[in-house]
Amino acid sequence: MTDGLPNPQRLFAFLTIAIALTMAVLDGAIVNVALPSIGQDLAITPAQTIWVVNAYQLAVTISLLPLASIGDSVGYKKCYWTGLAVFTVASFACANAHSLLFLSLARVVQGFGAAGVMSVNIALVRFIFPRAQLGIGVGYTALVVAVSSAAGPSVASAILSVGHWQWLFLVNVPLGLAALVIAARALPVTPASGNRFDVLSALLNAITFGALIAGLNALSDEGHGERGAILIAIAAVFGVIFVQRERRLTIPMLPVDLLRLPVFALSVVTSIGSFAAQSMAYVALPFFFEQDLGRSETATGLLMTPWPLMTALTAPIAGKLSDQIPPERLGSIGLTILAIGLILIATMGAEPSSVDIGWRLAICGLGFGIFQSPNNKILIGSAPRERSGGASGIQSTARLLGQSMGAVTVAVVFGVVRGHQTVIITSIAALLALIAAGASGLRKTAVR
Structure with a gap:
């Protein structure tokens, strides 16, 4: 492979990285601001609205490593493009949700799509920029994450001041479509290992990290300490099994x-x-x-x-x-x-x-x-x-x-x-x- 992409392809390749990463990071932050509006509109309690956040976070957490493994196997461009497409479609579904169950399920799918983007974005940067400029590429990526994190509450407030909470998700659709078109033409085709996807490793990964994050969240909620401790203990047990299995594999998921x-x-x-x-x-x-x-x-x-x-x-x-x-x-x-x-x-x-x-x-x-x-x-x-x-x-x-x-x-x-x-x-x-x-x-x- 060549050492990085020539300009202007490099510029457009990083542009699609920036758009998709901005949407994924923003979506993890802006929904918090809208929880009261979502709860009122769907007639659910404040405690129930937390599932709108937790569903996304858990989906991202349990799928990052499996999707990174898929990226190694089929190529980072395919994994990234598919993740972005799933995220865009799920955003449209979130914008049309009229119940907590439908919204939560759509958020799970959206989280899987976001993980497809986040799991390989730095890997793609490594192929977009020449080796001598890898630090520059990583720096620009950090800039996108920092600006998106900082802008989250302000962007949410601005959207909610002129529109309904559904617009927080709907704005992702045109941005996602534009990024998909650019990505198809500009992202580099990277080597694919062709290794078979390890379903058991993915399952152990999901239980380990899902239970760990859920347990940590439970510990942070007053009155749920016992449940949090049980979930963390489950994560520890399955984590040991997961690590022992991965140590025996030539190319492990973990x-x-x-x-x-x-x-x-x-x-x-x-x-x-x-x-x-x-x-x-x-x-x-x-x-x-x-x-x-x-x-x-x-x-x-x-x-x-x-x-x-x-x-x-x-x-x-x-x-x-x-x-x-x-x-x-x-x-x-x-x-x-x-x-x-x-x-x-x-x-x-x-x-x-x-x-x-x-x-x-x-x-x-x-x-x-x-x-x-x-x-x-x-x-x-x-x-x-x-x-x-x-x-x-x-x-x-x-x-x-x-x-x-x-x-x-x-x-x-x-x-x-x-x-x-x-x-x-x-x-x-x-x-x-x-x-x-x-x-x-x-x-x-x-x-x-």
């Missing part, structure tokens, strides 16, 4: 072969720790702003903006630098800056001004942006090109696990601590960031 590479394993640990730290701050700070400082929802959204905005500005620059500076060094620097920002948040006092909050969150965003692109470059670059799908799938899985673990930690602190909750949570997050920085630094030795 990339234990890649996890034996110290640099890859350290990159996964670094990713989980960093996203857990970020998630803890993202979940806890809105409560502090609204309940302790008395800020409105709109003001809270604005106060949270400096973090993702700075990440979006920094990620492409860090990606480009990672092609010239050892990426493990950039990762350690970024995570150390993130830890410093979290410590500054923990020590900002009980009544900080908007400026006091803003510059501290900007430091956090700066650190996370410096870290994210180099880390993803190491993670995908340390795997053989024919195993890019497995590396891409584990990268997305590590992000989801980190975010879920961070949210659970916040819920536990809220449940057992009565005062200084934000200080405790951001201090724990800073410690996690420092541990992740240490793991990132160890990759220098692993590479040698």
Whole structure:
């Protein structure tokens, strides 16, 4: 294969990646804003509306690694294009749902489609950009994710101000159709291993990660701790069986072969720790702003903006630098800056001004942006090109696990601590960031 795509094909190929990834990330965020409207329109309780979110999250989680395996087998373009088509059709179904059951089922299908996109997007970037510019490609991808995450609540609010909640899903249809046309012409055809799909591995994967994420979500709900513990225990048992089976396979669905590479394993640990730290701050700070400082929802959204905005500005620059500076060094620097920002948040006092909050969150965003692109470059670059799908799938899985673990930690602190909750949570997050920085630094030795 040639080393990357020529322009303008490279531009159009990345454009379809950006469109599909934006839709997948936005869809995970914007629906939260619409839950009250959905509940009222479908005549369901607030507790029932959570299934609209959980159905999507669980579908994505349990299908990332199987779809990454399919991508390795049939080619990343086919997996990506099919996932995007499924996501687009399911979005139309969501927009026409008139019951909780139909909407939840459509969200499950939509989650499978999103997983088809997310499981191989970094793998495709590896074939779109030349090897010498992989950091740039990964940086642009991080930019798309950061901007989409930051824009989610604002986009949802804007759509809901002029239309019904169904429009949150309907807007995906024309965007998806456009991306499908571009993808068919511009995405590179990648090598296909032709390996047979392992149904048993897919089943063990679904039980392990499905039970784990469901258990973590249950732990974060007051009064459901026992159920959460049971689900996590089930995940642990099946996880052991899953790992033991995968170790015997030549090309496993769970990339234990890649996890034996110290640099890859350290990159996964670094990713989980960093996203857990970020998630803890993202979940806890809105409560502090609204309940302790008395800020409105709109003001809270604005106060949270400096973090993702700075990440979006920094990620492409860090990606480009990672092609010239050892990426493990950039990762350690970024995570150390993130830890410093979290410590500054923990020590900002009980009544900080908007400026006091803003510059501290900007430091956090700066650190996370410096870290994210180099880390993803190491993670995908340390795997053989024919195993890019497995590396891409584990990268997305590590992000989801980190975010879920961070949210659970916040819920536990809220449940057992009565005062200084934000200080405790951001201090724990800073410690996690420092541990992740240490793991990132160890990759220098692993590479040698």
